Amino acid sequence: MTEPLLVARSIRKTYRLNRGQTLQAVDDVSLEVRPGEVLGLVGESGCGKSTLGRCLLRLTDLTSGELLFEGHDISRASERTLRPLRPRMQMVFQDSYASLNPVRRIGDLLAEPLKIHRDVHGQRRTRATIAARLEELMDLVGLPVSALARYPHEFSGGQRQRINIARALALSPRLIVADEPVSALDVSVQAQIVNLFTDLKERLGLTYVFIAHDLAVVRQISTRVAVMYLGTIVEMGETDTVLHTPAHPYTAALIAAVPEPVIRLHASRTLLRGDVPSPIAPPSGCRFHTRCPKAEARCAQDAPTLRSLGDERLVACHFPIVG
Amino acid sequence: MDADMPLLDVRDLRVTLTGSEKDITLVDSVSFTAGAGEILGLVGESGSGKSVTALAIMGLLDMPGLVVSGSVRFRGRELVGLSQRALRHVRGREIAMIFQDPMTAFTPVYTIGWQIDEAIRAHEKISRRDARTRTVKLLNEMGVPDPERTANRYPHQLSGGLRQRAMIAMALSCNPALLIADEPTTALDVTVQAQILDLLRGLRHDYGSGVLLITHDMGVVAETCDDVLVLYSGRMAETGPAAALFARPAHPYTTALLDSIPPLTGPRPARLPSIAGVPPSPAARPSGCAFAPRCHYAHASCTTKPPLIVWEEQEVACVLPTEGHALPPRITAGETP
Structure with missing residues (x-):
């Protein structure tokens, strides 16, 4: 098996709040990102998915745990040590407008990383190299070269997201963490951007961590899926295995709650009661037990740990759904 | 009321933005019942x-600048104009309305209950006490747990789902058609x-x-x-x-x-249409x-x-x-x- 691109072992991110309260945004998460997968x-x-995404790129410091990128331990690496690795790990955010400086032209925005970071030979890039790279980037994301001379407000949401993707691609990264990159877009535009992610992955051999609340979008693009609830991973495995035969009651409930654009004849389904509890005071034992239809006494006491169900799937549940 | 008459009959509704060089039609001849x-x-x-x-x-x-034309008949009564x-x-x-963001639809400085009471009392002459009884009953019917206590809480103290339930309770407080x-x-x-x-x-x-x-x-x-x-x-x-x-x-x-x-089910297309x-x-x-x-x-x-x-x-x-x-x-x- 090929070596994983990114390994996270028992990572935790705790925020200190007022009055001595703490918020466990990410609680003991372990995962691997393999090259070429989504x-x-x-x-x-x-649930901590965005915080986890930021932790994976070390955009925020970890409270504890171990993080390896291409084999380098970056769990506690300084900004200076991280800098040469940064070009290979990039991020795309949800809000395409807030991510772009409104007073700068697209060409300047995209040239910035190319000016800051040296090329593979340790040389500064020449003006001509940068100009050529910008044209290449526009072509990759399906925008005209004339876009480089324009400002962010002149573009639609979908086009701005293309620009953000182009900026993430500028330094030829291996890993891109995309945090809800299509959730602010209209559905017709969303499909274009999801397709763009798929195409770029194939053309450039990229690896993605794709964060989204929309299960259908995640299913479309991902090879594996991790389902999170209140800071922990409750189920993880191949996309089709997890979404077609969910083992965790939460995964099953999440799938059942998605409104599908088909008329169902029998519209009865089990709904979860209540909202997600506050992560400041999460429930004892299994964090899902307060809303779980299958919860028993044990679930309020022991927190289940992730265990294998065979089929390369991990689930954190005392009473997983099987068969 | 005529049994055949629809509750709401919108005919040829048009909303035009005037004032710039060219009029802009935002809504163009929309009709429905x-x-x-x-x-x-x-x-x-x-x-x-x-x-x-x-x-x-x-x-x-x-x-100013927005012109609404056409007809909106509600229970037979024309509302346009x-x-x-x-x-x-x-x-x-x-007719009551609920919005996407219940946080901005409620004022943050009064309790949920106070605001629903006020909505009831704006349309009906009833006592504060009776209004509160109705508020609590509505919150209960909307599936709000512990409605008496929840009524005394401020919007920011409730989760998004509970706020939306409270807003639906407020919208239904006068039994809108x-x-x-x-x-x-x-x-x-x-x-x-x-x-x-x-x-x-x-x-x-x-x-x-x-x-x-x-x-x-x-x-x-x-x-x-x-x-x-x-x-x-x-x-x-x-x-x-x-x-x-x-x-x-x-x-x-x-x-x-x-x-x-x-x-969400069935085969995954390689690309989305x-x-x-x-x-x-x-x-x-x-x-x-x-x-x-x-x-x-x-x-x-x-x-x-x-x-x-x-x-x-x-x-x-x-x-x-x-x-x-x-x-x-x-x-x-x-x-x-």
Whole structure:
């Protein structure tokens, strides 16, 4: 098996709040990102998927745990040590407008990383090299070269997301963490951007961690899926295995709750009660037990750990759904 | 009231923005009816005019430069041109509205209960105590746990789902005949969205209210609505019973919109069928069919604005059915006929 691109072992991210309270945004998460795969991170708001995404790129410091990128331990690496690795790991954010400086032209925005970082030979890039690379990037993301001379507000949301993708691609990264990159877009435009992610992955041999709350979008793009609930991974495995035969009651409930654009004759389904509990005071034992239809006494006491169910799938549940 | 008269009858509704060199038509000849106990879905992408249509019905577009014309008859009474004073008696009491973001719809400085009490007392002469009794009863019916205590809490102390339940309780406080819900679940998580949609579906039985549900999500429409109106660039693309429209969409835009949603079951397509380009802005709407520049089937006759024609159970603004090239039925995975 090929060596994983990124390995996370028992990573934790705790935020200190007022009055001595703490928020465990990411609680003991271990995962691997293999080269060429798309790992989808799904979950509802507050489940820690965005924080985990930022931890994986060390955009935020870890509270504890170990993080390896291309074999280098970056769990506690300084910004200076990280800098030469940065070109190979990039991020795309949800809000395409907030991510682009409104007073700068697209060409300047995209040239910046090329000016800051040296090329593979350790040389500064010449003006001509940068100009050529910018044209190449525009071609990759399907925008006209004339876009380089324009400002962010002149573009639609979908086009701005293309620009953000182009910027992430500028330094030829291996790994891209995309945090809800299509959720602010209209559905017709969303499909274009999802297709663009798929095409770029194939053309450039990229690896993605794709964070989204929309299960259908995650299913479309991901090879593997990790489902998060209140800071922990509750289920992880091949996309089709997890989404067709979910083993964790939360995964099953999440799938059942997605409104599908087909008229169902029998519209009865089990709904989860209540909202996601506050991550400041998460429930004891299994964090899902307060909403779980299968919960038993044990679930309120022991927190289940991720264990294998065979079929390369891990689930954190005392009473997984089988068969 | 005449039994045949629809609850809401919108005819040829037009909203025009004047003042710049050229008038811009935001909503262009939209017509539909909504009945008591029915849920009508108004669906479209951003800029399709769905929210403007709702605000026009509510008479909330009272500002210089915006001209609302056409007819909005509510229980037979014309609302277009009615004074704000007269509209105030209709709004809140007979037609209520809920919004996407319950955090901004509630004022942060009063408790939820205080605000619902106030809404009741604005329309009915009842005591504070009776108003509170009704508030607590409503919150309870909306599935709010511990309603007495929740009524004394401030909006920021509640979760998104509970705030939305509280807002629906406030909207229903005067037993409105029509509830307009503008993207009521868009800001909510999917498991909470399912609960709120369930609640909306229950309203027609429990309260007999008609619901006008505005959404961009075809999935929400399929699971909730009896009838659908698809808007594109401020115009009607297609309308009809949800069952017919989802089984056999007649407008290429409806089909394309449904196709661009990634499926949750069945085989995964290598690429999603997507619609090239973006919807036109109302100021730059093409003179013929507004969808023609993005349509696979665009041809010579699409340069003139297509009339709304009756086809099967739907009404559709497309020339294909009359030209004998109606679109094929939709194939969906996982559905048994």
